Amino acid sequence: MRTIGRSGIQPFIVCALSFAVPFAVPSANGQTPVTPSADARPKAASEAPTSSSEIEQLRKMILEQQRQIDDLKRTMADQKSNDSTVAAKPDISVPPTTSRGIGQIASTTPILPPLPAVTTLATPLPVPQAAASAATTAANPCEADPDKTIPTFLRLGSICLVPIGFMDFTPFWRDKNAASSMGSNFGGVPYNNSAAGNLSEFHFSQQNSRLGFRIDGNWKGAHFIGYNEFDFNGTSGSTSLAVSNGAIVPRLRLYWADVRKGKVEFLAGQSWSMLVPNRNGISALPGDLFYSQVVDINYIAGLTWTRQPGLRILYHPSKKVTFGFSVEQPDQYIGGSAGGQLITLPSALSGLASTQLDAAANISGASYLGQPGFTPDFIAKLAFDYPRVHFEVAGIESNFKTTSLTAPWVSHTTQGAGLLVGLNVAVTKNVRLISNNFYSDGEGRYLFGQAPDLIVRADGSLSGVHASSTIEGFEARMNKNNLLLYGYYSAIYIGRNAAFDANGTSRIGYGVAANSQNRVINEGTFGFNQTIWSNARYGGINLMGQYEYLERSPWTISAGNPKQTHDNTIYFNIRYTLPGGMPNF
Template sequence: MKLNHALLAAAAMGAIVAPNAHAATKKHVKHHAAAAPHDAALRGEVNELKAQIASLREEMRNQRDTTATTQTQVAQTQAQVAQTQTQVSAINQEITNVPTKDDVKSISSATIASAVEKEHHNDTFYFKGIKLTPGGFLELAGIYRQHNQTNDIATNIGGIPFPSAHNYYEGESRLTARQSRVSFLAEGMANQHTKLSMYGEFDFQGAAQTANSNESNSYNPRIRVLYGTVDYSKDGQGLHFLAGQNWSLVTMQSKGITPRAEVVPLVIDAQYVAGFAWTRTPQVRFTADFLDHKLWIAASAENPQTTFGGSIPATVTNVVAGGSGFNSANNLSLNTVPDFVGKVAYDDNIGGHQLHIEGFGLQRTFTARVNGSAVIAGNNVNKGAASFGGSINFQVVPQFLDVQFTGMAGKGIGRYGAGSLPDVTFDSNGTIHPIHENLYLAGVVLHPTKMLDIYGYAGEELQRATPETGAFGTGNLLANDSGCFIEGGTCGGNTRRVREATGGLWQKIYQGSFGRAQVGLQYSYTQRDLFISANSNGVPRTDQSIGLISFRYYPF
């Protein structure tokens, strides 16, 4: 109100001053000298009034700003009050939902037990930021063989006896826990795209010279695999490095070219199945993947070792007894160059059916020494050999039926087959001859239920005769096989082929937070053929029937 009154007063004053100023102007023409003092006074009053008007306007602006700020503060306060009211309502609802003592008693004890189990049965744990995953299983296996081979859980497929051997007429029954296994996996992320890992797997199938089955059954642990990896992955592709002992790169995989994805037959027998291509050996491996991890390329350099067939000329040194770090009862071949393996693999999903295809090549070099003397100089002999192979693994019916096939052909590959046939032989001059071989394995696995797996495999390893005649080479006609079917008779021929058909099942009897328990059954039938010789009546052939049972507990 004061502000309005002031404005009215100012307007009135302006109305009074204006006529006076006009009159003063008229008088100024005639009486300029006399009116000057009076005009100066009027101008002072006008300026004073203008200043008051400006001050009043500034005060009005300040009042408007203060009013706006107050209104904003009021709105904020109202919003805070509404939010507080909402929180109070939520708290009241929570208080209403708090169970009473009787409600707590009614909670299922099974639910509480389940939560405790989940907390105390994690698959992994951490140490200094490293993720650790334990693994392995306890196994008690029972074995029955129609013909005694004095083998433990791993059957010597290429050494099935003929009727000429006395043990052919005795069966073999054993119990063993030596395939029990312990494993661990350590993983850590070096950065966003790089993972470092270490994996080890051990069983008890080592057999030092002091090991026996008399009283303590003291068999020593052995390395199955033990390696480290560096994996870099970004934008749908990756680079991978592996160093240590692992499955050979020739071994079939289920996905990509990655460790711990090998497709190993589900059998109980630790020598697996005739036709299965594998070794577990120290190696260095480089792998790259492309196309969103669908296309894989890898190369490895693997520890070499050679197996020999046929007679060895007296002038040739092909093996030497083990020295430091090896058992002196074992012989080692004279290899100087690693085995080199290259592999390409491709993964795809065809209408929900997983498909894995791979192809590989193997290059080997064999070495021996033709002995010299004071008169005749000796020399080293070397021979290279190449082979090729491939595999396919396909889900015919997802989660129900899987099929697989592996084939490999070339020279000097006996070591890589489960039948352990020879890699090379010699002629009478000491020249190395890699033996040509084909091996095949087909398999089918059914999953009728989540607790039952049924499998069947059929495989073959077949070698060709070398061209040498006389006492050397393999498949020579002068081999004496006349007594192969007479107890105590002579049966000196070389193995030409091993083939096997086997089937079995794994039935889980428990699977839960305390691990998994399962029982397995397997039956296998194997044939072993020798090369035809001049005195053999047709193809010398023997066979072996084996039944196995396994009880396993996987705690992790």
Template sequence: MHLFPAPSPAMGVRIKAGLFAGTVIATGMITGLITGSVLPRAAHAADLDALEEQIAHIQAEQRELQKALVSVQKQIAARRAAGGAETSAEHGGGVSSHHIASAHASMLHGVREEAEVESPHEEGPGLAMPSHPHGMATALNHHRATGPDAQPVFSGAHDTPDVESVVGHRAEDVVARLADNSVGPHGRETAGAQAAGALGDHGVFRLGPITLILGGYLDAAAVEENRHTATGTFNFWQDIPYRNESRYHTDNFEGSARYSRLSLMARGNVDAHSTISGFFEMDFGAGAATTDAYESNSYAFRMRQAYLAYDNSDLDFHFLAGQAWSMLTPGRIGITPRQESLPETIESSMLAGQTWTRQLQFRFVKDFLQHRLWAGLSIENSATLYDTTGFTDNSGAVTLPNGKIATISTNGTGLTNSAPFSNEIAPDIIGKIAWDPHWGHYEIEGILHFPHDRVATLGSGHNNTSIAGGGGGSMVLPVVPHKVELRLAGLAGVGIGRYGSVLLPDATLNAQGEPAPLPSIQGTGGIVAHPNPLLDVYGFFGYQAAGRSYFSANGANYGYGNPAYNNAGCGIELSDASTCTGNTRSVMEATAGAWYRFFHGRYGTMEAGVQLAYSRRSAWSGQGGAPDTSLSEVFMDFRYLPFQ
């Protein structure tokens, strides 16, 4: 049984004409409001707000009519494909106005009901998730939109509506097709979204065929801590002092606006199914040679992310090239840039045990099963963090017990800073599979890394390459969908310590000068709650640990975590540095905090955050014991997000 009789050739014209007439009427209403009773009172803010609400209401009705039109034309296209001529003969070749009106009212009611399901946080900070597996594709794919609200585009034979290339008002910065996993993309105003690189919906501009979208915020953050670490709101856990240093016994306060951020996306539509985009994200987190903490506090502008992306919704293929969050970083939906699962913490180092880097990569991703199964391969820039405790290290030229020289790194020159850059023979290779069922997000991942050096003596030498790597996974469990979620992530292997926030070493050297990858493990767990659209509350625990590799030769001790190292002076203030080696074995952190958005509207969002954190650093045992130390911190932050 068919819902409609066969459509006449003029049916689409009549519906479009009706929609056009509705638009004209709506425009006339707005004009009348502006030229009539509202304009004389425009000086009053309340009247302006009322006018904007009326305009928003009219626009909402137009969008519902537009959705209804899409649904009708889609059914017409399906009927034509199934043999519209035969059906037309059977039903008399026409569509009565009664049928059209009834169907339109029914579909409009359905659209309203679906909108209520898809947009439970319309007034809040969240990005709504459709209930139908194709709904997110409809809401997130963009094609020739002329404004931030959804605009349908028709292409192909018989004007078949291409509903998969419609973008929603709250999804301007999402280009990949996603399925509903009850987790969904980050709520745009959340600190997790800001860390990942969320863009705004206020700063959207059209420049010919290109859409420009602004993001970022002004940030004023400070920390009060019971040790003097001189790292501000960035925790460098391996610098937490032992009791032998006087700064262990002094408190410290430090604040800065250096982590204020600015981002920009430029995006264009190649055709109905493919989109290209470029994304930039910058802040002032780098310390320049001229930085003066006593007067100007002038920090350097630095690149956080800069990449291009190509997304094809017909082939379900996604490509990314440039500097971005490593694909090894846990995600929350699909394998999608700017949807990394990052903690909501104020500290710019995020959380001990968090898996991440930002680096150059060439990422290839394919999704399957209506965007629920994702597979990705990423070729990423490699680097090896070496520990050379016990060796004589002359700017990367390490003297071995046999007198040979192992070259592990070279200081940068030219336009590159003078820090060590390790020898690397190949990029890191990362693979990931992500699964988005109707409840939760799940990932498994693996990495291959190839530490490389050269050992030489006068007149001859040879190269050495080791194979390192590991695997892990993550999950986001929506305990209460879009309200409370549990996050778990972990990574284990050898030679991959730099992928954790603590930056434990990847490798040391053996007696022959070959890279000796160190075992490594890291993990995080936490719970995040959104009691209402203005409040986020979180608690996290993180842990990262490194194994040890060592040897002794000619009466001397070498390597990482050697039990023959002297730790006897680690608990004695002002003791000689040679009596406290203290190679880090593990770091843990427990933290809790909250963000409150006390202003939120068309002028942007103002939010405040507070965080309590406790960290403990433990060392490998040596002569004199296994020292440990701790750090307690209170973080405070104010942020203004003009584009959110």
């Protein structure tokens, strides 16, 4: 009979621990040993003491291993029980421990205390599945427990904070060299008989990427929100952005705080103007505003918008009705921004530009508020919200003032006013129709600066320039809301306001300069936004595309020049959006 030597002990232990069959002892050659017969026993009598000693040692080791396995099972069960109750009642009275594996929180994965040292086995034991899962999770310190609901916000004191933003990579092409970077130059499309009109352009851009945060909290029944957002379209002093370093700079977009208690709401800071059309109520949150779904960072021609400092107060008499009143940053604008054309000033009063009137030369922080503001702009809005309909009416009033350049000091004032009517209707569950219409005298600045607010006559008096716009479009969600299709037609009309200079022959004002001061700007655009992948824990990836047709027609055409010009633009965009979401208050 063969005895169980040392070479047979280790496989025996492995099988015993793996299958918990303490008496199923394999032989050295992997076969099950046969019980010796009575005739064979006398021949092994001389080996009995050695075999008995080894078997006794083996039995003790098996019992010790079984005890440790039982302890391990109890520890894991206790840990699982503690995990199920820690969210409801966190234990803050846990005493200090000398174990380096306890109390050092790197993830929410349960960590077991170290066990006493045991005899090393030549063949490793099978790893329990729960322990294997914990090891896999621990290998990724950012991974959350897949079986638990993970908050999509951060706790900071008694507030909730959500990082917001996305990373954009945008290739775009134009059939004319508009020299306007990624955004469209609505009012400055080059003519075909110019060099720029015979050059196309292709670029990549990351400038529309966003970073920011949102803060929510409740204090004594008041819900407050803090909102901050940057993009990378800031003005840089570098001359080598496209040459070598690509060092685009951040630009402040939004920075405001809002508090609501009961039916009253108050907001202060830099936000989207209250003249921006809403999708819902009179909220300043970007998701509740309509500024289209396009990739173009200048949005669409005819949209009424600014982002500027202001104060607003809202009153909510019911869930369906909201009334708002705001005072916002004024600006005495005479053209020159984003393709908008400058007025023609009287020769004796050309010094008003950039000193008392904004000719869009204030591109640095030092000259940001270089022109005077007579009073804030005053905006009132009334919004109605029903299950399928959002309807709103808004009005704006502005005041302008200049004085003569030399003594005796003579001042001149005028007013601007405008009316916005907006409608957003869900004709089906997934299809919405949009109509926003604006009519004004002296409020062209709010049309992305495509029209001036006013002109100056030869005697120094001021007169508002008429400007109006329309946006008509649709937005449709398909494929379980993973695909968004949209299309818009929009237009801007700028009225002629002309006068004669002091010599009685030269024309001044708006609508007199050849080939530049626009009468009509038309845009037709359509596009898509396809969600490629989305996960609440990781964020989402979207593929976007947009086609845009622009056309502009000036008031005056010089001999030999076309009556209008147009531009075609194609955008593609790949976007990664950060995960995050606010809790329900």
